[in-house]
Amino acid sequence: MLTRQTFPAYVAAHRVVMAPMAGVTDPVMRQLAEEQGADLAFCEMVSAKGLSYANERTEDLLEVGPTEREVGVQLFGHDPAVIADMARRVVDLLGDTLAVIDINMGCPARKIQTKGDGSALMKDPDLAARIVEAAARAVAVPVTAKMRRGFYADEETAPELARRLEDAGAWALTVHGRTAQQMYRGAADWGVIARVKQAVSIPVIGNGDVVDGASARAMIEQTGCDAVMIARAAQGNPWVFADVKAALAGAPAPWPPAPLERIACARRHAHLLYEWEPRALVRMRKQASWYCKGLPGASTARGALNRCVTIDDYDRVIDAIEDHLRAIGMEGDR
Ligand SMILES: Cc1cc2nc3c(=O)[nH]c(=O)nc-3n(C[C@H](O)[C@H](O)[C@H](O)COP(=O)(O)O)c2cc1C
Structure with missing residues (x-):
């Protein structure tokens, strides 16, 4: 003790x-x-x-x-x-x-x-x-x-x-x-x-x-x-x-997360909130806008995420953000 x-x-x-x-x-x-x-x-x-x-x-x-x-x-x-x-x-x-x-x-x-x-x-x-x-x-x-x-x-x-x-x-x-x-x-x-x-x-x-x-x-x-x-x-x-x-x-700095990694974390965050307590998903609103900060197309992504209500909405919007990041060749950029 x-x-x-x-x-x-x-x-x-x-x-x-x-x-x-x-x-x-x-x-x-x-x-x-x-x-x-x-x-x-x-x-x-x-x-x-x-x-x-x-x-x-x-x-x-x-x-x-x-x-x-x-x-x-x-x-x-x-x-x-x-x-x-x-x-x-x-x-x-x-x-x-x-x-x-x-x-x-x-x-x-x-x-x-x-x-x-x-x-x-x-x-x-x-x-x-x-x-x-x-x-x-x-x-x-x-x-x-x-x-x-x-x-x-x-x-x-x-x-x-x-x-x-x-x-x-x-x-x-x-x-x-x-x-x-x-x-x-x-x-x-x-x-x-x-x-x-x-x-x-x-x-x-x-x-x-x-x-x-x-x-x-x-x-x-x-x-x-x-x-x-x-x-x-x-x-x-x-x-x-x-x-x-x-x-x-005193170790080297880890790589900052790539855009796809950040958005994958946002998806996981939403799922963890939902599993913890379905009503807690409302907390994802502000979390999502924080995850979007600095991402290419952040304001469009933020707008779409802001309209999400259900966990399926989040999955759909995050799928679309991932498709967009891949389409513009940002999947691996850090
Ligand atoms: C959204 C938000 C909520 C906070 N809530 C608390 C709190 O409950 N208790 C507390 O002692 N400080 C609270 N703070 C202050 C932070 O703990 C911290 O002292 C302050 O943000 C400065 O640290 P930072 O520069 O790392 O943000 C809050 C800050 C923010 C931004």
Whole structure:
């Protein structure tokens, strides 16, 4: 069993992590990421309050796929007692499949932070620390927190908060180098990741603008972070994990996927969603548009995929896209 003392070795062996993404990181997305080398993948964030009401849709977010050995779970909320109770619930539901419980302290979405959840916790370090303390006392699994640079634009509170959370019992911290008010604007400031790393002795996971093997290496070199977490670059692109794994191992970069390989993956993604839960096929809409990015004829393909409703529709449209790619001689181009 892991302890706070042995956790740094676990992180060192799990340096490539897929971030939690609400509406995106379902079991299928996580399976594809792991097939390409992601060491750990997070579920979509889960409302502690929703879980405490035994809300079925909230519990569905904790469903684990048949190929998954372990997952990270992220809770959001602001009541230490509810978070502690729900951390216990998550341990009961997932058992050995649960790798870590993370507390969301970074979500900038209005409907989350105006209720005091997500990034609002960065404005109240005492409460943030009490939440981590309550969760870490409640469960034996690692408890981590994911934060931004600060809440207000140009205000950097992450290093101080990191120290508080380390003292409160956090096992590791993830830092996204933007403030909440910045949302996703501008470039992530990796300097704050380095400053948090200097401020604490627990592992620090760097996040923000890692898009390939080279940027992952650069982040580790520039910040000293122990692992990298990738979000947007994984959308329609599970191969980013193979690229990052190779770069961190000092191995040559794998070939980027050829257009036909990408579209075959989109087909498989649709089938996996359908097999998991026929209703989950609606999630293929945005996935399909991500897979199309950069393909020849992307906008026509995207339009056709957008009109798909059934799995047969997807098969027909993808057959047509493949025929088109072969007709223009793009099947092997990388
Ligand atoms: C669609 C989407 C959903 C997200 N959902 C979550 C979430 O549930 N929890 C969280 O901590 N961060 C969430 N994030 C933020 C990412 O985890 C990550 O911190 C941010 O995108 C920066 O990383 P990137 O540059 O690799 O995308 C989300 C981001 C996106 C784009």
